[in-house]
Amino acid sequence: MRARVITMMALGIGAASACADGGAAGTTNDDDTISAAGGGEMVGGSDAGGASAHAATGGTGGMAAAGGTTSSSATGNGSAKPPGCGNGELEEAEACDGQLFGDKDCTDFGLSGGYLQCNDYCAVVLTACTPPESCGNLFDDDNDGKTDCEDSECSMTPACTDSCGQASPVLLPAFEFGSTLGAPVVLSPGCASSSGSERVYSFTAAKDANYSVDLMSYFYPMVLAVRTNCSDGQTENGCSSLAAFEQKLIVQGVKGTTYYVIVDAVDGKPDDFQITISETN
Numbered sequence: 001m002r003a004r005v006i007t008m009m010a011l012g013i014g015a016a017s018a019c020a021d022g023g024a025a026g027t028t029n030d031d032d033t034i035s036a037a038g039g040g041e042m043v044g045g046s047d048a049g050g051a052s053a054h055a056a057t058g059g060t061g062g063m064a065a066a067g068g069t070t071s072s073s074a075t076g077n078g079s080a081k082p083p084g085c086g087n088g089e090l091e092e093a094e095a096c097d098g099q100l101f102g103d104k105d106c107t108d109f110g111l112s113g114g115y116l117q118c119n120d121y122c123a124v125v126l127t128a129c130t131p132p133e134s135c136g137n138l139f140d141d142d143n144d145g146k147t148d149c150e151d152s153e154c155s156m157t158p159a160c161t162d163s164c165g166q167a168s169p170v171l172l173p174a175f176e177f178g179s180t181l182g183a184p185v186v187l188s189p190g191c192a193s194s195s196g197s198e199r200v201y202s203f204t205a206a207k208d209a210n211y212s213v214d215l216m217s218y219f220y221p222m223v224l225a226v227r228t229n230c231s232d233g234q235t236e237n238g239c240s241s242l243a244a245f246e247q248k249l250i251v252q253g254v255k256g257t258t259y260y261v262i263v264d265a266v267d268g269k270p271d272d273f274q275i276t277i278s279e280t281n
Contacts, residue, residue: 095118095122095123138182162184164230172278174203174275176276179270189236192241196267202258206255210279212279214247215246215247216246216273217271224239224263238251
């Protein structure tokens with residue numbers, strides 16, 4: 001029993017010594033930053049939950065992310081509020097002050113639109129900005145009511161100026177779902193009274209045979225065309241523009257020849273569709 005008491009006393013003295021030396025229980029630095037034993041930091045007595053308060057607040061004159069939006073790293077020099085922050089004047093140590101952002105907007109941070117916000121540390125917050133339009137994902141990323149190639153941000157990109165370059169190769173028999181929403185408006189099938197956005201598929205004939213191309217749209221009639229040179233209307237093997245939701249073409253295929261199947265919206269009305277391409281008798 002005596003030995004156990006002595007051991008416990010020795011442990012108590014060791015722990016007290018560790019605390020006095022700033023060991024495992026925590027260390028105090030000259031800049032008043034206390035490093036907790038768990039690896040996190042407490043700046044000015046406020047626990048940042050395992051990350052520095054500088055990162056949590058955006059820092060002096062930096063940028064802060066909130067609500068899951070990713071922004072550039074903070075560029076400030078600490079977590080303290082800059083002198084004059086909140087006085088309605090944009091000063092050298094501040095990235096913003098109230099509604100003042102130095103003529104910057106969301107586009108200066110690589111985003112599309114929306115508006116900037118300023119936090120209590122005069123750091124820019126980007127959560128109210130909208131992301132740029134991603135051209136080709138069938139989604140209105142920046143919430144402006146325009147999808148992919150309909151959006152001016154995408155209109156001059158290769159994805160929207162070269163339908164043939166975006167042709168999707170398929171292996172036969174092929175059954176594909178697609179949409180002309182947000183697709184390029186480049187090609188004009190020979191039988192179309194007016195052209196709209198289009199999707200292009202390609203297949204190579206495995207042998208001399210007839211190939212059936214069947215198109216079904218859901219809400220609007222569409223135009224169906226087949227060419228051997230995607231960008232040259234003079235090479236069309238067939239074109240169908242019936243005022244119906246189903247179009248069909250039979251192509252007399254030549255072994256080794258690549259054929260381009262064009263699905264074109266009529267009168268600028270994009271639609272979803274399904275297309276089947278297969279060898280037939």
